[in-house]
Amino acid sequence: MSTQDDKTISLIASLADDLTEVKVLPHPLRRIFPWILFAVAYISLAIATIGFRDDISHKLFESVYMFELLLVVGMSMSAAFCSSWLCCPDIRGQSWIVAIPLSLASVLALWLITKAGLDHYEFPILKYHVCYIGAVIFGLIPAFTIWFLSQRGKTTHPYLMGLMNVLSIGGLGYLALRIVCPAEEFGHIFVYHVMPYALFGVVITFVAAKIYRW
Numbered sequence: 001m002s003t004q005d006d007k008t009i010s011l012i013a014s015l016a017d018d019l020t021e022v023k024v025l026p027h028p029l030r031r032i033f034p035w036i037l038f039a040v041a042y043i044s045l046a047i048a049t050i051g052f053r054d055d056i057s058h059k060l061f062e063s064v065y066m067f068e069l070l071l072v073v074g075m076s077m078s079a080a081f082c083s084s085w086l087c088c089p090d091i092r093g094q095s096w097i098v099a100i101p102l103s104l105a106s107v108l109a110l111w112l113i114t115k116a117g118l119d120h121y122e123f124p125i126l127k128y129h130v131c132y133i134g135a136v137i138f139g140l141i142p143a144f145t146i147w148f149l150s151q152r153g154k155t156t157h158p159y160l161m162g163l164m165n166v167l168s169i170g171g172l173g174y175l176a177l178r179i180v181c182p183a184e185e186f187g188h189i190f191v192y193h194v195m196p197y198a199l200f201g202v203v204i205t206f207v208a209a210k211i212y213r214w
Contacts, residue, residue, distance in 0.1 A: 038142075
């Protein structure tokens with residue numbers, strides 16, 4: 001073996017001295033599925049503890065109400081799946097998955113805008129309301145757990161991951177609030193059901209690069 005080959009082998013060995021074994025990141029489905037089970041169980045328990053809205057038996061037979069709930073469920077769950085895929089640096093080459101929650105979120109936004117126009121939306125007087133506490137209860141624990149899962153990966157899209165986590169947590173919280181709160185006025189829904197999670201999204205936007213970093 002030539003001296004040059006010896007030097008090359010020596011160089012490779014020196015470069016590999018500090019390398020340690022790295023565990024392969026599990027498939028995104030395996031990573032997010034436990035979170036979905038936990039989030040659904042937690043939200044169900046919280047709703048059962050707080051209590052369903054008095055007219056829930058009637059609302060479940062209203063197509064408009066059920067459309068809204070199913071739309072929110074689809075957005076929240078697809079955003080959670082997308083967040084798990086985003087933990088991989090290249091999104092596993094499946095960047096199309098981002099379009100699903102973004103499309104459903106756009107439909108929900110259009111739905112709320114339409115509802116505001118039809119309901120002659122008026123901005124209510126800002127004051128303390130029990131729905132604010134509900135928003136924290138429904139969102140805090142699932143938010144912490146999905147943040148923990150996000151830290152286990154290495155995303156190259158921190159802001160997009162932050163958005164997916166906000167859509168996922170906000171969707172769950174909004175769903176729960178619509179099930180326990182009997183208010184149907186758009187002003188109430190916007191201020192007390194949407195705004196807490198929208199503000200959470202603004203905060204995540206500013207700190208996403210620091211939270212979801214290599």
